[in-house]
Amino acid sequence: MKGGYQSVKKALKSMTPQEVMKTVQESDLKGRGGAGFNTGMKWSFVPMNGQSPHPKYLVANADEMEPGTFKDRLLLEGNPHQLIEGMIVSAYAIQADIAYVFLRWAYKKAGRLVRHAIDEAYQMGYLGRNILGTDFSLEMHLHTGVGRYMCGEETALLNALEGKRATPRSKPPFPQVSGLFGKPTIVNNVETLCNIPHIVNNGPEWFKSLSYGEDSGTKLYGISGKVKKPGIWELPMGTTIRELLEEHAGGMSNGYVFRGLLPGGASTDFLVEEHLDIKMDYKSIMAAGSRLGTGTMVILDDETCPVGFVHNLEHFFAQESCGFCTPCREGLPWTEKILLSLEKGEGREEDLELLETHAKFLGPGHTFCALAPGAMEPLQSALKYFREDFEKHIHEKRCPWT
Amino acid sequence: MLTTEEIREIEKEIALVPVKKAACIEALKIVQNHRRWVSDESLYSVAEILEMSPEELDSVATFYNLIFRKPVGRNVILLCDSISCYVMGYKKIYDHLQNTLHIKFGETTTDGRFTLLPNACLGCCDCAPALMINNELYKNLTVDQLDDLLDEYK
Numbered sequence: 043m044k045g046g047y048q049s050v051k052k053a054l055k056s057m058t059p060q061e062v063m064k065t066v067q068e069s070d071l072k073g074r075g076g077a078g079f080n081t082g083m084k085w086s087f088v089p090m091n092g093q094s095p096h097p098k099y100l101v102a103n104a105d106e107m108e109p110g111t112f113k114d115r116l117l118l119e120g121n122p123h124q125l126i127e128g129m130i131v132s133a134y135a136i137q138a139d140i141a142y143v144f145l146r147w148a149y150k151k152a153g154r155l156v157r158h159a160i161d162e163a164y165q166m167g168y169l170g171r172n173i174l175g176t177d178f179s180l181e182m183h184l185h186t187g188v189g190r191y192m193c194g195e196e197t198a199l200l201n202a203l204e205g206k207r208a209t210p211r212s213k214p215p216f217p218q219v220s221g222l223f224g225k226p227t228i229v230n231n232v233e234t235l236c237n238i239p240h241i242v243n244n245g246p247e248w249f250k251s252l253s254y255g256e257d258s259g260t261k262l263y264g265i266s267g268k269v270k271k272p273g274i275w276e277l278p279m280g281t282t283i284r285e286l287l288e289e290h291a292g293g294m295s296n297g298y299v300f301r302g303l304l305p306g307g308a309s310t311d312f313l314v315e316e317h318l319d320i321k322m323d324y325k326s327i328m329a330a331g332s333r334l335g336t337g338t339m340v341i342l343d344d345e346t347c348p349v350g351f352v353h354n355l356e357h358f359f360a361q362e363s364c365g366f367c368t369p370c371r372e373g374l375p376w377t378e379k380i381l382l383s384l385e386k387g388e389g390r391e392e393d394l395e396l397l398e399t400h401a402k403f404l405g406p407g408h409t410f411c412a413l414a415p416g417a418m419e420p421l422q423s424a425l426k427y428f429r430e431d432f433e434k435h436i437h438e439k440r441c442p443w444t
Numbered sequence: 445m446l447t448t449e450e451i452r453e454i455e456k457e458i459a460l461v462p463v464k465k466a467a468c469i470e471a472l473k474i475v476q477n478h479r480r481w482v483s484d485e486s487l488y489s490v491a492e493i494l495e496m497s498p499e500e501l502d503s504v505a506t507f508y509n510l511i512f513r514k515p516v517g518r519n520v521i522l523l524c525d526s527i528s529c530y531v532m533g534y535k536k537i538y539d540h541l542q543n544t545l546h547i548k549f550g551e552t553t554t555d556g557r558f559t560l561l562p563n564a565c566l567g568c569c570d571c572a573p574a575l576m577i578n579n580e581l582y583k584n585l586t587v588d589q590l591d592d593l594l595d596e597y598k
Contacts, residue, residue: 109526109565147510148522148566150579183460188469189509191564205461205468207507223462266528266569273570308527340569346531354530358564364507 046123047168049239053131054176059090062135062242069246070258071238075103075194075231076306076335078324087218088136088226097139099227100132101203102235104145104152105193108307109358110340113262114232116274118145118152121236122159126182128235130168131242133180136228141182144199147189157184191362195411196229197221198364209366210411233262255280257323265291267341268298274338280321286339287318299344302427306335308355309416311423312342331423347443348428349435352421353381359417367410373400374417384432387440394432397425446489450478454493465496468504472511481512509564517552517559519597522576525562528569537573540587544594557598 053062067082088098102125106114117125129141143156160182163169171179190208192198197211200222221227237259241249250258257279263286264274270292277290283305287293294300302312305322311332313320320326327334342351360374377400380393401422404414425432434442446454457470471494475486482490482505484498491501505511512520523541525534538549541560545553552559566574571583577597 106567107565110528110569111565112567112569115567146567148563148576148581150581186473187508188473188511189564190507202469203466205466205470205504207504223466264570266572267531272572304527338569340527340531343531351527351530354525354527358526362564 047127047130047163047166049242050127050130050134050168051174053134053242054174054178057242059135059137062131065246066135066238066241069241069249071234071241071249072257072324073231074233074237074261074337076108076309076333078334081230081234084218084230085132085136085228087216088228089219090137094137095225097225098137099222099225100129100136100138100141101196101199101222101227101229102129102141102143102232103194103196103199103229104143104149104156104232105187105199106149106232106336107146107189107191107194108309108336108338109355110266110304111264111307111336111338112266113264113274113336113338115149115152116262117232117236118149119155122152122156123163124236124239125156125232126159126163126168128238129182130163130173130180131238132228132230132235134178136226137178138228139180141180142203142222143182143184144193144203145184145186146193147186153184153186160184190364191358192364192413195413198411199229200227207364209364212410253279253323255321255323256325261322261337263290263322264338265341266338267303268295268343268345269293269341270295280323280326282319282321283313283339284318286322287341294341294343297345300341301344301346301348302342304335304340304342304420305332306337306339308340308358309333309412309419310335311419312427313423314427332419345443347385347441348424348431349381349384350441350443352424353378353385355420356381356417359413363413369404370409370411370414373404374414376400377404377417377421384435385441387435387438389432389436389439391436393436394425394429397421401425446475446486446493447478450474451493454490458494464494465500468494468496468501469508469511472501472505476512480518481515483515487513515552517556519557519577520559520561522561522563522566523549524564524566524572524574526565526569528565529573532572534573536587537575537585537590540590544591558594 071081072078192208193202198208202208217227261279266272302314304310317330324334356378360378363370365371401418404418406415453474454471457467461467471490491498549562573585574583
């Protein structure tokens with residue numbers, strides 16, 4: 043473990059919790075789980091005075107389950123100590139007493155490695171009572187989930203950790219004030235937490251200088267689909283889609299033509315050819331009408347039916363809806379059925395309008411959490427960019443790809 | 445009735461949480477680990493230990509995809525049917541498994557050797573299509589290798 047845990051030594055021995063929080067806030071690190079909120083700002087809502095309730099909690103959201111996303115797996119399997127180090131420093135900043143890694147069930151190898159790394163960190167005195175002889179103490183536990191997309195939503199994750207159905211909670215109160223077991227809690231994505239040691243070691247200006255664009259730092263970008271070299275790469279924030287697709291992923295596989303992509307997982311709007319020179323950062327992707335999301339792209343090629351592609355996504359969302367609020371529970375299966383009927387050649391002229399109505403009524407502001415609005419993003423943009431393909435299904439009474 | 449070993453493991457989990465029922469997912473996992481699935485009888489026993497109503501515990505058990513409330517085979521195949529595996533052709537893998545094992549998603553072979561289930565994204569989209577059998581992950585699958593792979597599981 044030589045060279046590791048430098049940031050724990052630096053933070054605990056030479057910085058106040060407030061200084062760590064300020065450093066992270068100034069670095070403008072934004073949450074890498076998809077929402078893109080300033081991490082230090084998120085922490086700043088945790089009550090820090092002497093009357094603050096205890097225990098306070100820090101949770102690493104390692105429930106990576108967004109279809110098309112596989113970035114946190116790399117961090118968890120590649121260097122679990124980096125995550126633990128980031129968690130200790132983050133826990134110090136908010137003065138948490140207990141930390142959890144909430145890991146998805148399917149990540150068996152990551153589970154073994156994280157468990158082992160936590161044990162090692164205890165043995166080396168980086169976890170437990172009076173870390174490095176300071177008065178800061180932290181216990182850390184690994185919790186493996188039992189599979190449900192909703193667990194990625196931070197308040198649903200907290201319900202899962204409490205042994206309940208993973209339905210989202212109403213906000214306010216926000217978890218920073220009343221989270222796990224009603225105590226102040228921060229939930230951060232794995233990739234977000236893995237940035238913390240480097241920001242504390244090297245400073246906010248260094249972190250900002252790593253980026254090509256307005257958003258700070260580096261990002262784990264991934265590509266899957268019919269490309270020559272699917273994979274995952276850490277690159278400066280703001281790397282263009284074209285560089286990722288053509289240089290790092292080696293371009294489309296032989297015989298396949300690019301048609302579109304989801305920039306950051308299943309719940310982001312399609313982008314197409316005209317967007318290839320856009321920078322992959324929060325602002326640029328949003329200006330193009332989509333979201334950076336998790337930054338792991340899924341490519342749509344010319345041999346894959348866009349309607350079938352979107353049907354697969356809506357099947358997933360309909361299945362994973364927690365059933366708690368009506369528009370999501372009823373609307374998503376309806377959407378899935380319409381898309382399936384189009385695929386079977388049973389589509390009607392009015393179906394496209396019906397799909398657009400769903401995109402509107404399941405959009406932001408109409409549902410309890412972000413699941414259904416996320417599900418509508420690929421649908422509404424597919425209707426915009428691939429409308430002819432939808433119409434062909436109706437007019438030809440079949441899927442032109444089968 | 446739960447075994448002494450199961451009860452011991454469940455009590456260990458209870459000690460880690462502020463209220464007993466917060467250990468319920470762990471308790472269900474423990475039972476499933478020993479018995480492959482959670483029967484009504486096991487559910488009642490766990491509920492009693494955790495001081496929950498069986499209905500409340502069942503509402504949790506049925507919420508999660510990987511707590512099995514029906515019997516499963518000796519080996520559980522989880523085939524990823526999410527978007528990257530869709531693009532990379534998981535349906536060919538599914539067709540082959542259906543033809544070989546004569547079961548569809550949600551079914552178990554008559555000899556109790558395999559249960560086949562769909563699974564939402566296994567998180568190895570750069571190596572699609574993928575499936576898991578029990579705790580093992582298989583990536584970059586082709587139809588040709590499936591028969592040999594299944595042979596490893598008796």
